[in-house]
Amino acid sequence: MYGNDFAGPDAGSDGGLLGQVEAAEAALRAAAHRGRVEGDPAALQDYFDAVIDADQKIEPRDWMPDAYRRGLVRQIAQHAHSEIIGMQPEGSWITRAPSLKRKAILLAKVQDEAGHGLYLYAAAETLGITRAELVDMLLDGRQKYSSIFNYPTLTWADIGAIGWLVDGAAIVNQVPLCRCSYGPYARAMIRICKEESFHQRQGYEILHTLSHGTPEQHAMAQDAVDRWWYPSLAMFGPPDTDSTHSAQSMAWKIKRFSNDDLRQRFVDMCVQQAGVLGLRIPDPDLRWNSERQAHDFTAPDFDELMRVIKGDGPCNAERMAHRRRAHSDGAWVREAAAAYAAKQEEVVAV
Amino acid sequence: MTTVDYVLRLGDDALVTAQRLGAWYAAGPEMEEDVALANIALDQLGAARLLLTYAGELEGAGRDEDALAYQRGPADFRNCRLVEQPEPDFGVVIAKLLLLSAFQLPCYEALAGAGDERLSAIAGKARKESAYHLDHATLWTLRLGDGTDESHQRMQASFDTLWPFVDGLFAGDDGGPVDPAELRKAWTSTVEDVLGRATLTVPAPVAEPTGERTHLVELLAEMQQLHRAHPGARW
Ligand SMILES: [Fe+2]
Numbered sequence: 001m002y003g004n005d006f007a008g009p010d011a012g013s014d015g016g017l018l019g020q021v022e023a024a025e026a027a028l029r030a031a032a033h034r035g036r037v038e039g040d041p042a043a044l045q046d047y048f049d050a051v052i053d054a055d056q057k058i059e060p061r062d063w064m065p066d067a068y069r070r071g072l073v074r075q076i077a078q079h080a081h082s083e084i085i086g087m088q089p090e091g092s093w094i095t096r097a098p099s100l101k102r103k104a105i106l107l108a109k110v111q112d113e114a115g116h117g118l119y120l121y122a123a124a125e126t127l128g129i130t131r132a133e134l135v136d137m138l139l140d141g142r143q144k145y146s147s148i149f150n151y152p153t154l155t156w157a158d159i160g161a162i163g164w165l166v167d168g169a170a171i172v173n174q175v176p177l178c179r180c181s182y183g184p185y186a187r188a189m190i191r192i193c194k195e196e197s198f199h200q201r202q203g204y205e206i207l208h209t210l211s212h213g214t215p216e217q218h219a220m221a222q223d224a225v226d227r228w229w230y231p232s233l234a235m236f237g238p239p240d241t242d243s244t245h246s247a248q249s250m251a252w253k254i255k256r257f258s259n260d261d262l263r264q265r266f267v268d269m270c271v272q273q274a275g276v277l278g279l280r281i282p283d284p285d286l287r288w289n290s291e292r293q294a295h296d297f298t299a300p301d302f303d304e305l306m307r308v309i310k311g312d313g314p315c316n317a318e319r320m321a322h323r324r325r326a327h328s329d330g331a332w333v334r335e336a337a338a339a340y341a342a343k344q345e346e347v348v349a350v
Numbered sequence: 351m352t353t354v355d356y357v358l359r360l361g362d363d364a365l366v367t368a369q370r371l372g373a374w375y376a377a378g379p380e381m382e383e384d385v386a387l388a389n390i391a392l393d394q395l396g397a398a399r400l401l402l403t404y405a406g407e408l409e410g411a412g413r414d415e416d417a418l419a420y421q422r423g424p425a426d427f428r429n430c431r432l433v434e435q436p437e438p439d440f441g442v443v444i445a446k447l448l449l450l451s452a453f454q455l456p457c458y459e460a461l462a463g464a465g466d467e468r469l470s471a472i473a474g475k476a477r478k479e480s481a482y483h484l485d486h487a488t489l490w491t492l493r494l495g496d497g498t499d500e501s502h503q504r505m506q507a508s509f510d511t512l513w514p515f516v517d518g519l520f521a522g523d524d525g526g527p528v529d530p531a532e533l534r535k536a537w538t539s540t541v542e543d544v545l546g547r548a549t550l551t552v553p554a555p556v557a558e559p560t561g562e563r564t565h566l567v568e569l570l571a572e573m574q575q576l577h578r579a580h581p582g583a584r585w
């Protein structure tokens with residue numbers, strides 16, 4: 001399915017995965033009409049369990065277990081923060097893009113990521129927390145964002161590699177979330193996945209052009225893939241054997257597939273595409289295993305992943321400093337907007 | 351007949367504006383504003399591409415939008431100096447956008463109805479975008495001018511800093527269907543109205559400083575560096 005695409009720009013590259021997004025969208029429309037249930041705690045829990053069992057959606061009006069709510073806030077917030085921090089590594093190439101067309105595409109992509117952050121903060125807000133509180137937790141380090149954005153973008157080819165690999169991994173991770181049991185999150189993911197598939201295709205096109213360009217361009221593309229491959233594999237999280245949140249998350253139908261299953265799906269998808277790109281995946285042990293009907297591959301360095309998550313990646317400090325600076329530089333503007341709005345209200349009241 | 355320089359002037363204003371706004375990724379005071387600034391940058395870049403493409407055709411020397419954007423030096427850029435001024439804070443971004451869009455809107459409106467078919471098609475699309483840019487800049491000028499004491503001072507300082515460059519909006523080539531000098535009346539009434547409502551003072555006329563255009567030199571060095579490092583490459 002997903003791997004056999006990119007034959008050409010109009011070959012319907014996302015056939016399989018986008019089809020899943022659409023099916024999820026139809027299920028959500030059907031779920032939107034249920035009424036609200038009231039009753040004693042046991043009845044509420046039973047109702048919650050029944051909704052989950054029936055693959056229906058939990059909506060903000062519904063009772064839900066505290067841990068379900070907390071887990072969702074943590075996950076959606078981390079996802080929203082990732083979109084916002086994720087604007088930085090690529091944004092820094094907007095002013096240097098090598099053609100006006102590429103500049104426009106990159107500007108639109110970075111703008112999409114800001115939009116993704118906004119949808120996701122809005123989804124988190126349906127769980128009884130405000131965007132301002134979540135942003136504070138990002139800024140003071142209580143909440144995290146995806147470790148992938150702590151790697152530097154050294155050349156233009158990194159913009160291609162990020163689109164192909166990072167947006168590609170994001171799609172593999174996120175398409176199942178379109179069917180997640182919490183309605184507002186599932187709806188946000190549907191909008192987001194449709195845009196991410198454009199990002200992946202654009203990144204692929206950048207790499208394809210570079211790979212088939214001058215020898216310097218080809219080398220630049222290969223170097224970028226060499227650097228982004230393992231961090232992209234690490235985006236799927238720790239191996240199933242030590243993933244802390246997975247089992248409960250699967251039972252609640254927030255998560256649908258294990259980290260390792262998704263990672264495998266991503267590797268299988270990339271191998272074929274790398275062939276068309278004319279670029280090498282930097283793994284000497286990567287080979288087809290006919291028994292498993294899947295590729296064997298070298299796992300990413302999970303110790304490095306943990307170090308980067310804990311704050312010790314190449315760009316953690318820089319990314320947080322940029323975010324904090326934007327926030328504090330904008331304080332006078334936000335204060336002015338609030339003061340102006342208050343004055344306008346007074347005028348209306350008089 | 352429309353001259354190449356006339357079209358370049360319009361295209362370079364838009365391109366340099368997009369280049370400045372493009373540096374504001376993930377740096378706006380609100381996330382909604384990141385989206386809005388990227389939108390405006392995309393509009394300006396879109397207009398720039400159409401205008402540079404047309405300029406290249408008028409010139410007839412085989413230069414496309416990228417050749418004109420990436421392979422001309424600062425001396426050949428025709429933009430007004432207002433747009434190349436640095437944007438050290440959000441107040442300057444907004445002040446500059448107000449001054450520029452109050453010019454671009456009547457300019458594109460006039461071009462949309464004037465004799466050059468290509469320009470009128472480009473302007474017909476761009477005028478709608480300019481109307482949004484002017485609305486956006488107006489809204490923020492009001493909020494910041496009439497917000498807190500600090501924001502009032504910062505906004506006034508932003509307009510004061512940019513004021514020496516407003517004459518440049520109306521200078522330049524009149525080798526096209528609309529003479530920029532004729533747009534000054536409309537521009538003045540828009541700007542005076544917004545500044546007045548924002549409790550800001552319209553600065554007194556100041557002459558444009560002379561000297562090297564270091565800001566433009568630096569802006570182009572950053573924009574063109576990668577493209578120029580790989581002569582003849584496709585991207
Ligand atoms: Fe995104």
Ligand SMILES: [Fe+2]
Pocket residue numbers: 113167195196199
């Ligand atoms: Fe993306």
